[in-house]
Every structure is written in structure tokens, then in C-alpha cells.
Amino acid sequence: MNIAILVAGGRGARMGRDKLFLEVAGRPLVVHTWGRFDGAKAIEEIVVVVRAGMEKEFLALAKKFQFRKKFQIVVGGAVRQDSVWNGLEAAPATAEIAVIHDAARPCVGEELIEATVRSAEETGAAVAAHPVTDTIKESADGRLIQKTLDRTRLWAVETPQTFRLDVIRRAISLARERKMVFTDDTAACELIGQPVRLVSSIAPNPKVTVPGDLPFVEVLLRNHVKA
Amino acid sequence: MNIAILVAGGRGARMGRDKLFLEVAGRPLVVHTWGRFDGAKAIEEIVVVVRAGMEKEFLALAKKFQFRKKFQIVVGGAVRQDSVWNGLEAAPATAEIAVIHDAARPCVGEELIEATVRSAEETGAAVAAHPVTDTIKESADGRLIQKTLDRTRLWAVETPQTFRLDVIRRAISLARERKMVFTDDTAACELIGQPVRLVSSIAPNPKVTVPGDLPFVEVLLRNHVKA
Numbered sequence: 250m251n252i253a254i255l256v257a258g259g260r261g262a263r264m265g266r267d268k269l270f271l272e273v274a275g276r277p278l279v280v281h282t283w284g285r286f287d288g289a290k291a292i293e294e295i296v297v298v299v300r301a302g303m304e305k306e307f308l309a310l311a312k313k314f315q316f317r318k319k320f321q322i323v324v325g326g327a328v329r330q331d332s333v334w335n336g337l338e339a340a341p342a343t344a345e346i347a348v349i350h351d352a353a354r355p356c357v358g359e360e361l362i363e364a365t366v367r368s369a370e371e372t373g374a375a376v377a378a379h380p381v382t383d384t385i386k387e388s389a390d391g392r393l394i395q396k397t398l399d400r401t402r403l404w405a406v407e408t409p410q411t412f413r414l415d416v417i418r419r420a421i422s423l424a425r426e427r428k429m430v431f432t433d434d435t436a437a438c439e440l441i442g443q444p445v446r447l448v449s450s451i452a453p454n455p456k457v458t459v460p461g462d463l464p465f466v467e468v469l470l471r472n473h474v475k476a
Numbered sequence: 477m478n479i480a481i482l483v484a485g486g487r488g489a490r491m492g493r494d495k496l497f498l499e500v501a502g503r504p505l506v507v508h509t510w511g512r513f514d515g516a517k518a519i520e521e522i523v524v525v526v527r528a529g530m531e532k533e534f535l536a537l538a539k540k541f542q543f544r545k546k547f548q549i550v551v552g553g554a555v556r557q558d559s560v561w562n563g564l565e566a567a568p569a570t571a572e573i574a575v576i577h578d579a580a581r582p583c584v585g586e587e588l589i590e591a592t593v594r595s596a597e598e599t600g601a602a603v604a605a606h607p608v609t610d611t612i613k614e615s616a617d618g619r620l621i622q623k624t625l626d627r628t629r630l631w632a633v634e635t636p637q638t639f640r641l642d643v644i645r646r647a648i649s650l651a652r653e654r655k656m657v658f659t660d661d662t663a664a665c666e667l668i669g670q671p672v673r674l675v676s677s678i679a680p681n682p683k684v685t686v687p688g689d690l691p692f693v694e695v696l697l698r699n700h701v702k703a
Contacts, residue, residue, distance in 0.1 A: 405610035
């Protein structure tokens with residue numbers, strides 16, 4: 250079976266308050282995200298990783314918005330990698346695939362979720378990503394440009410980042426053992442030599458990081474509702 | 477003196493029609509961009525590089541929206557580099573600094589324009605850029621990830637790209653001589669060993685490329701008008 254792990258444990262310091270509860274397109278941000286997984290056929294159970302003390306608020310949301318799928322609320326750690334680890338620890342014994350997703354990416358589509366699951370079944374690890382469209386320069390000091398990178402080789406990764414559970418457990422275990430902290434889950438896979446498949450993400454799937462991101466997300470969510 | 481070269485000669489094929497004339501926040505897109513330079517203290521004259529056959533439409537805009545600064549309409553070439561070259565050829569003999577800007581970036585701020593002018597005066601070449609916030613992976617085939625790049629060294633470049641005229645003329649001349657085509661003007665500077673200064677762009681300064689970009693730009697432009 251496939252589970253989703255929604256990483257909702259971040260402090261959202263740049264937003265001033267907990268960004269996941271901000272209203273966007275008529276509902277709290279995280280309700281959109283959770284709803285996408287609640288409605289996705291590929292997913293059987295959902296683990297929501299939250300900040301300590303926030304458990305009741307998430308439970309209340311689940312009740313209010315009547316999510317249908319089985320879920321667990323789990324308390325996260327100090328950094329993202331610890332939160333993902335806690336989510337993995339809560340996975341049922343029968344789970345084979347974990348779809349790890351930023352709760353602050355509410356626009357994720359069902360097709361993208363499924364595509365990462367299929368690729369993770371084949372390869373062991375897969376990540377949603379889009380080709381970089383900006384021209385990217387490298388600079389050691391942030392003042393002078395050293396070189397122009399070959400944009401055709403560059404991909405910006407998003408979530409879902411989807412894994413066979415044995416793979417991601419092994420990768421994060423080793424990172425923890427070596428006191429390494431990764432901000433993206435596929436980077437830990439590089440540590441164990443696990444190939445990671447890119448899954449092309451075509452529809453916009455932005456992460457809400459600062460308040461200025463909300464108007465764009467609002468438009469995307471409203472268009473989705475209409476469609 | 478400092479001139480602006482607005483590159484408005486693109487075909488905008490991805491937009492289906494000429495995107496620069498799409499209404500956004502109550503005016504054609506390009507009117508916002510032109511207006512920003514018309515109002516910027518650092519700029520004395522404006523060269524608008526347009527597609528052949530579009531000259532009259534741009535002249536009509538200038539009249540309708542009563543731009544105050546001296547301007548020229550110049551026909552562009554087959555690729556961006558040729559359009560920039562034609563703009564440079566039209567520069568008055570007294571011009572020292574050229575601020576080259578995508579007409580499809582209507583949110584550019586006056587401070588950013590000025591900051592690139594100051595840096596170009598010092599260094600010879602400067603470009604607006606923002607630190608990359610996405611995690612960037614390198615892949616040779618677009619299927620498997622080869623490695624994670626060090627994001628702290630990566631900058632996404634925008635426009636303005638601002639130069640001493642002698643510098644940019646020399647750079648593009650050499651590129652043309654060698655039959656090299658660059659999609660960004662600072663890349664030609666690398667060819668002549670000209671250092672390029674990064675100028676941190678903090679306010680959003682997006683380029684309208686596809687219709688889906690318009691709602692976000694609309695919000696930015698309306699907020700600016702209110703402020």
C-alpha cells in the first residue's frame with residue numbers, strides 16, 4: 250500500500266504566523282493539500298507531521314472538512330529530515346511506498362502524485378521536478394558571476410518526493426548516523442547510491458513561503474475548483 | 477547619459493498573440509514597462525526595439541499614454557541578441573550606459589534600475605538577479621539525477637542587464653563575429669573576460685511568458701499603483 254506523509258511541521262517563520270492555517274480560496278491552506286491526497290486514488294493512508302502542540306488543531310480540521318481516508322497526526326522534529334523520519338516511523342507495516350509532500354504545496358495534482366508512485370515502484374525513488382527556465386549563473390561570493398550554467402541540465406525539484414519505504418529509511422538512517430542534515434529527501438538517496446528518477450511536473454505546484462505567494466496560489470486553486 | 481533599451485521584438489509564440497499588448501491592471505503590458513523607465517530619474521532616453529511592422533502601434537501607445545521622455549522605435553532582428561544590437565546602434569553618441577530590459581517584465585522598480593546603473597558605472601556590466609530558492613538538481617538525460625547543486629552559489633538572472641556601451645558593444649561584436657548567439661547579454665561579456673556584477677533584485681520582477689503568468693503580474697501591478 251501507498252501512504253502520504255504531509256510535512257506540516259515547519260515553523261513558517263517568514264510568514265509571521267502559521268502559514269498553513271491562512272485562508273486561501275475559501276479554506277485554510279493545509280486543507281487544500283490534505284484534500285488533494287484524501288481524494289487521490291493512489292493513496293491509502295495519510296500521516297500528517299505537525300509541530301508539537303498543534304495536534305488538536307489538525308484533528309479539528311480533519312473533522313470540519315470531513316476527510317475520508319484513515320490518517321495519523323504525528324509530531325515532527327527540529328528539522329525537516331527529523332519530521333520525515335517521524336512520519337516514516339508511523340507508517341503501517343504493510344506500507345511499501347511513501348509519498349512525502351510539503352503541506353505548503355496545495356496545488357499538487359493527482360496525476361503528479363500517481364506518476365511519482367509509479368516511478369518510485371520502478372526505481373525506488375522519484376521526485377517531481379520542472380525544468381529550470383531562468384538563466385542561472387554561478388557566483389562564489391554573490392557579487393561577481395563566475396559562469397553561466399547549462400540550463401538544459403538543470404531541474405528544480407518540488408514535492409512529492411516518493412520512495413520505497415526501505416529505500417528512504419535506509420537513506421535517512423545513514424544521514425542521521427553521519428549527523429548529516431538534508432533539506433530535500435532525494436539528497437539523502439545520493440548518500441546510499443540510490444538512483445532518483447525525475448518526474449516532470451507540468452502544472453504549477455508552488456510552495457507558499459512568503460505572503461506574496463498567496464495571490465498566485467489563490468488563482469490556481471480557484472481555477473482548479475472551477476474546472 | 478544613460479539610455480534604456482526595451483526589448484519588445486519577441487514573437488511571444490507561447491502566448492498565442494502579441495503578449496505585450498495584453499491588458500493587465502488596466503493597460504497594455506508594455507505600457508507598464510515603458511512607464512517605469514519613463515518615470516525613472518536615472519534614464520534620459522528610451523530605445524524601444526520592436527518587431528518589423530509594429531512601429532505604428534508602439535508610436536500610438538506613446539501618444540495615448542503621454543510618455544514624456546525622448547524615445548526611438550527601432551526594428552529588432554531575428555533573435556534577441558540582434559535586437560539588442562540594433563538598439564545599441566540607435567544609441568545617441570553621448571550615451572555611456574545602456575540599461576537593457578525585457579519589455580515583458582513590467583514590474584521592474586526604479587531602485588533596481590538605478591542600482592544596476594551604479595554597478596555598471598563601477599564594473600562595466602551589471603545584472604539584476606535573485607538567489608535561487610528551489611533545490612536544483614543536475615541531470616544529463618532529464619530522467620535520473622546526477623547531483624544536487626550548491627544552491628547558495630546560484631543566482632537566477634533577470635533584467636535590467638546594464639552595461640557601459642563600449643563594453644556591451646565589444647561583447648556582442650565578438651559574439652557576432654564568432655557566430656555565437658546568446659540569450660542573455662551578460663553571457664556575451666564572459667566571452668571578452670568582462671566581469672559582471674550581480675545586483676540583488678528583492679521585489680518580484682517576473683517575465684510574462686505564458687498566459688498563466690498574468691494573474692500574478694496583475695496583483696503586483698495593482699499593489700504598486702495603490703502604494
